[in-house]
Amino acid sequence: MSGNGYLTGEFFASGDDACAEGAIRAGCRFFAGYPITPATEIAERMSERLPEVGGTYIQMEDEMASMAAVLGASWGGVKAMTATSGPGFSLMMENIGLGLMTETPCVVVNIQRAGPSTGLPTLTGQGDMMQARWGSHGCYSIIALSPSSPQELYDLTIRAFNLSEEYRLPVLVMSEAATGHMYEKVTFLPPDRVEISSRRKPTVPPEEYLPFNPDSCMVPEMACAGEGYAFHVTGLTHDERGYPASSVAVQDKLVRRLVDKIEKNRDDIIEFEEDGVDGADVVVCSYGISARVSRIAVNRARQEGIKVGLLRLITVWPFPEDRIRQIARRAEAFIVPEINNGQIVLEVERCAAGRTRVIPLSHLGGGVHNPESILHAIERVAR
Amino acid sequence: MSKTVTDGKHLLDPYLRVERLPHIWCPGCGLGLVVGCFMRALLKSQIPLDKVAVVSGIGCTGRAAGYIKLDSFHTTHGRAIPFATGLKMARPDLKVVLLSGDGDLLSIGGNHLIHAARRNIDMTVVLVNNFNYGMTGGQLGPTTPLTARTTTTRAGNQEEPFNVPALAMAAGAVYVSRWTTAHFRRLEKSIHEALLKKGFSLVEAISPCPTYYGRMNKKPTGLALMQHYRDHSVIKSAPSPVSEDMDGEITVGKFVDIERPYLPAPGGQPA
Ligand code: SF4
Numbered sequence: 001m002s003g004n005g006y007l008t009g010e011f012f013a014s015g016d017d018a019c020a021e022g023a024i025r026a027g028c029r030f031f032a033g034y035p036i037t038p039a040t041e042i043a044e045r046m047s048e049r050l051p052e053v054g055g056t057y058i059q060m061e062d063e064m065a066s067m068a069a070v071l072g073a074s075w076g077g078v079k080a081m082t083a084t085s086g087p088g089f090s091l092m093m094e095n096i097g098l099g100l101m102t103e104t105p106c107v108v109v110n111i112q113r114a115g116p117s118t119g120l121p122t123l124t125g126q127g128d129m130m131q132a133r134w135g136s137h138g139c140y141s142i143i144a145l146s147p148s149s150p151q152e153l154y155d156l157t158i159r160a161f162n163l164s165e166e167y168r169l170p171v172l173v174m175s176e177a178a179t180g181h182m183y184e185k186v187t188f189l190p191p192d193r194v195e196i197s198s199r200r201k202p203t204v205p206p207e208e209y210l211p212f213n214p215d216s217c218m219v220p221e222m223a224c225a226g227e228g229y230a231f232h233v234t235g236l237t238h239d240e241r242g243y244p245a246s247s248v249a250v251q252d253k254l255v256r257r258l259v260d261k262i263e264k265n266r267d268d269i270i271e272f273e274e275d276g277v278d279g280a281d282v283v284v285c286s287y288g289i290s291a292r293v294s295r296i297a298v299n300r301a302r303q304e305g306i307k308v309g310l311l312r313l314i315t316v317w318p319f320p321e322d323r324i325r326q327i328a329r330r331a332e333a334f335i336v337p338e339i340n341n342g343q344i345v346l347e348v349e350r351c352a353a354g355r356t357r358v359i360p361l362s363h364l365g366g367g368v369h370n371p372e373s374i375l376h377a378i379e380r381v382a383r
Numbered sequence: 384m385s386k387t388v389t390d391g392k393h394l395l396d397p398y399l400r401v402e403r404l405p406h407i408w409c410p411g412c413g414l415g416l417v418v419g420c421f422m423r424a425l426l427k428s429q430i431p432l433d434k435v436a437v438v439s440g441i442g443c444t445g446r447a448a449g450y451i452k453l454d455s456f457h458t459t460h461g462r463a464i465p466f467a468t469g470l471k472m473a474r475p476d477l478k479v480v481l482l483s484g485d486g487d488l489l490s491i492g493g494n495h496l497i498h499a500a501r502r503n504i505d506m507t508v509v510l511v512n513n514f515n516y517g518m519t520g521g522q523l524g525p526t527t528p529l530t531a532r533t534t535t536t537r538a539g540n541q542e543e544p545f546n547v548p549a550l551a552m553a554a555g556a557v558y559v560s561r562w563t564t565a566h567f568r569r570l571e572k573s574i575h576e577a578l579l580k581k582g583f584s585l586v587e588a589i590s591p592c593p594t595y596y597g598r599m600n601k602k603p604t605g606l607a608l609m610q611h612y613r614d615h616s617v618i619k620s621a622p623s624p625v626s627e628d629m630d631g632e633i634t635v636g637k638f639v640d641i642e643r644p645y646l647p648a649p650g651g652q653p654a
Contacts, residue, residue: 029473030469030472030473032465032468032469032472056472056473056647058468058469058472060465060468060498061465061494061495061498062494064461064462064465065462065464065465065468065494065495065498066465068458068459068462068465068466068468068469068495069465069466069468069469069472070469071458071466071469072438072456072465072466072467072468072469072470072471072473073469073470073472073473073474074469074473075456075470076469076470076473076474076477077473077474078473078474080469080473094459094462095459095462097459098458098459098462225436225454225470225474225477226433226434226436226454226474226476226477227433228433229454230432230433230452230453230454230455231454231455232400232448232449232455232456232457233455233456233457234449234456234457235457235458235459236457243400243403243449244449244457
């Protein structure tokens with residue numbers, strides 16, 4: 001460890017540990033959580049590591065409280081996160097909504113297990129992908145990232161913090177038990193190799209400050225508690241002063257901006273990885289651990305002479321609609337392996353809009369796909 | 384009470400978001416009185432105002448944060464305390480105060496209240512108890528007395544209410560008091576003491592809701608309720624061992640004022 005409390009270099013680490021180190025590297029100095037398999041190790045590591053870097057860990061009484069505490073800490077000007085799994089994620093939806101409405105930067109990690117309900121606590125799943133998009137009530141856009149290795153849990157947790165600070169919203173890291181509990185070589189980066197974003201502070205004196213008055217990039221400057229700005233924050237529909245305003249016009253203006261600040265910056269936010277997609281007859285579109293398993297099948301199909309590409313989604317929300325539309329014009333089929341009964345495949349279908357076949361490949365959780373099953377699906381289409 | 388009107392301005396105007404007035408509260412409601420007591424107690428405490436954050440949940444009392452010209456947070460229903468816990472733990476230099484109602488803090492937020500008291504988080508809670516849910520139209524709440532009528536207990540409440548001071552005391556609060564708006568001087572003094580207390584302090588303020596609780600229970604005005612609270616209150620040094628009847632004695636007073644270790648631990652660095 002270097003003198004400033006950061007770990008640097010190569011480590012044999014679990015995805016959960018890598019996530020915690022990524023958070024600390026990104027500047028996270030507050031964690032509130034509640035024990036839950038398979039995300040508990042993140043809390044455990046944060047409870048040990050945060051005090052070493054001058055941060056605060058608190059174990060709350062439940063996940064509603066954890067999420068609320070994270071928002072409170074963020075308004076105190078401290079980068080904050082929580083980590084959970086399906087049952088806790090359900091409880092957090094309420095205050096994820098408050099975070100969206102009040103434009104509060106923070107990070108929520110979901111190490112998914114198989115549901116519904118208590119489901120398979122120790123076994124993997126990807127069943128919360130639509131919940132990530134739509135789980136809190138009302139209209140909004142959100143950012144969700146899907147790492148497919150412990151290294152990416154480190155890298156994308158840093159990116160999640162940066163995005164949350166730039167766009168002022170809760171950013172979701174949607175991993176799964178298989179990756180969270182996977183041990184691999186992970187490189188923890190030195191400070192000069194990491195870019196860190198922080199929320200923009202007000203540039204005007206308190207008398208002139210309008211806390212929800214956005215500029216051209218649609219994201220308002222953020223004062224924090226104790227800085228003398230005497231601002232008001234509410235989950236009610238509010239005007240630029242932050243005051244409640246019950247009108248159709250204010251609702252339209254506010255919610256449209258909350259959506260637009262994400263949707264109109266899609267190019268900056270969306271990240272995916274392609275391998276041989278251009279010119280492929282079949283494109284396997286997947287994310288997280290399922291994309292990693294898909295790679296095995298894709299490589300084997302290529303050995304059989306099939307022209308198959310892999311599109312790995314790193315940003316799942318907002319969904320890379322444009323790229324899917326482009327591919328749909330040329331490829332004969334999409335195959336979408338995911339550990340649920342078909343969630344992201346619905347988005348692929350929507351964007352493909354009937355131009356090409358879209359084949360779901362579901363696994364109901366508790367394990368990952370057998371690469372054979374993906375290979376067979378590719379072969380069936382190619383034949 | 385200090386002089387209330389000078390040149391058409393209220394003495395507390397500089398500390399209120401006057402541009403948001405008139406407030407949404409009904410005529411005869413006790414909430415204005417509680418906010419007045421709180422602001423005067425806060426000014427008297429000499430805590431620097433830019434280091435004070437006010438947090439509310441949802442409900443009639445939940446709107447209080449929005450009228451006070453300090454850093455103020457109107458959060459989700461029941462979650463004011465955990466939000467405030469995060470704020471205080473991340474920023475130990477702030478004085479964090481909660482103004483919220485009985486439904487918000489004791490029903491949907493009841494678990495958070497007892498845990499914050501147990502942890503002895505350094506915050507002051509002013510719990511306004513009007514015996515029902517005002518904002519949604521006068522339904523049964525966690526403090527509605529037995530036999531009281533509400534819009535969901537037309538034939539009279541059959542549920543035992545919470546004994547708020549006893550609950551806070553058992554959960555570990557280091558300062559617990561209970562007054563009514565008819566005791567506004569004592570209420571103000573008590574809030575002042577609570578603000579200066581280190582650890583989890585709770586002041587229960589019994590406050591008239593003439594619009595619903597009053598009308599449903601034969602005391603249809605703020606005045607009738609205030610009179611009832613004044614006539615039935617008995618000052619004691621310990622909370623009543625049982626929940627009280629709607630027409631019987633109301634035990635008020637300061638019940639707990641002790642010291643024990645609190646969070647965030649003193650001397651810790653702000654994050
Ligand atoms: S409903 Fe009751 S508590 Fe709410 S503002 Fe009116 S009188 Fe006050």
